[in-house]
Amino acid sequence: MNFETQYNQKKEWVESNLESFLPTLDVKSQTLYDAMLYSLNAGGKRIRPILLLATNEFCGGDTENAMPFACAIEYIHTYSLIHDDLPAMDDDDYRRGKPSNHKIYGEAAAILAGDGLLNSAMEMICHDIYHHMGDFKNIKNKILAAREIFTASGCKGMIGGQMADIEAEGKRVSKEHLEYIHMNKTTALIMASVRAGAFLGGAGEALLKNLTLFSKNIGLAFQITDDILDICGDEKLLGKSLGSDIKHEKTTYPSLYGIEASKEKVKALHEESYQILDRYEGTDFLKALLKRLMDRGF
Ligand code: GRG
Numbered sequence: 242m243n244f245e246t247q248y249n250q251k252k253e254w255v256e257s258n259l260e261s262f263l264p265t266l267d268v269k270s271q272t273l274y275d276a277m278l279y280s281l282n283a284g285g286k287r288i289r290p291i292l293l294l295a296t297n298e299f300c301g302g303d304t305e306n307a308m309p310f311a312c313a314i315e316y317i318h319t320y321s322l323i324h325d326d327l328p329a330m331d332d333d334d335y336r337r338g339k340p341s342n343h344k345i346y347g348e349a350a351a352i353l354a355g356d357g358l359l360n361s362a363m364e365m366i367c368h369d370i371y372h373h374m375g376d377f378k379n380i381k382n383k384i385l386a387a388r389e390i391f392t393a394s395g396c397k398g399m400i401g402g403q404m405a406d407i408e409a410e411g412k413r414v415s416k417e418h419l420e421y422i423h424m425n426k427t428t429a430l431i432m433a434s435v436r437a438g439a440f441l442g443g444a445g446e447a448l449l450k451n452l453t454l455f456s457k458n459i460g461l462a463f464q465i466t467d468d469i470l471d472i473c474g475d476e477k478l479l480g481k482s483l484g485s486d487i488k489h490e491k492t493t494y495p496s497l498y499g500i501e502a503s504k505e506k507v508k509a510l511h512e513e514s515y516q517i518l519d520r521y522e523g524t525d526f527l528k529a530l531l532k533r534l535m536d537r538g539f
Contacts (some may be wrong), residue, residue, distance in 0.1 A: 252291060255311055263278065264361055280322065281316070284338070285315070294307055295530060299442065304442045306441065310441060313362035316401075323343075386441050389440060403539060412492070419497060427463060430460075451517050459511070463534060465503050466507055470537070474496055494506065511534070
């Protein structure tokens with residue numbers, strides 16, 4: 242099976258499960274449900290759940306066993322985008338080529354839809370853990386994966402990074418400060434996708450260490466690429482307006498190092514990631530996924 246077919250198969254698996262994990266709500270909360278579903282179905286690339294499933298598979302795990310975690314991470318990612326688009330944050334009218342959540346449902350519903358998705362992610366993972374109580378080894382791996390995801394999306398990860406990012410607006414921050422923002426705002430959840438997949442698949446310490454470095458590199462490269470694309474990407478392909486970083490006077494990789502040096506950094510991070518994967522058999526899909534991330538836009 243070629244990469245495209247495998248990628249689409251995983252994407253379809255995730256998408257066919259996303260709605261089924263949403264809570265059944267009373268009709269009085271219909272707007273909340275519709276707003277959550279609108280953004281879940283707005284057409285994301287599903288990179289994080291696919292990374293989680295692919296890593297889990299590579300480490301010897303079962304896909305069905307990992308599915309609630311893959312969907313939980315997409316719920317959390319989707320909530321972060323809904324909140325990030327709000328006027329109080331990045332104030333974006335478009336996401337994934339469609340009107341942002343608050344443009345359709347209003348700000349209050351968009352805030353609650355984000356909150357609802359985050360809570361639903363916790364619910365589905367608790368529910369899954371409870372249903373596997375008898376299987377000690379699997380439960381231990383599931384708890385490690387859950388801790389990974391919720392730490393990375395929390396105050397010592399994505400939320401902390403977002404706060405630092407907002408506070409840095411209008412200021413020129415140091416290289417260390419920018420690294421902190423990138424590592425927490427975006428990289429943490431990408432690392433968690435890989436590390437949670439590794440835990441679920443039962444990876445040993447040495448493999449986990451290598452996959453951690455692999456994921457750190459791709460996470461950082463992902464954000465630097467995003468910084469570059471915000472300057473010279475294709476609005477139609479990206480499905481959002483460009484120039485958001487300049488509008489918010491943000492320090493970015495290109496603003497500190499220049500575009501060419503930023504592109505070189507992305508290349509170097511990807512090459513190091515490729516070399517890590519190349520030490521192992523059975524990494525063809527992950528390598529092709531890495532190439533897909535590398536080819537994103539420039
Ligand atoms: C609101 C707590 C909170 C956090 C927001 C994710 C985030 C933190 C901010 C988004 C800013 C941003 C656009 C960062 C660039 C990296 C990124 C998350 C891009 C979007 O991810 P993709 O390309 O999106 O995987 P799709 O649409 O494919 O799901």
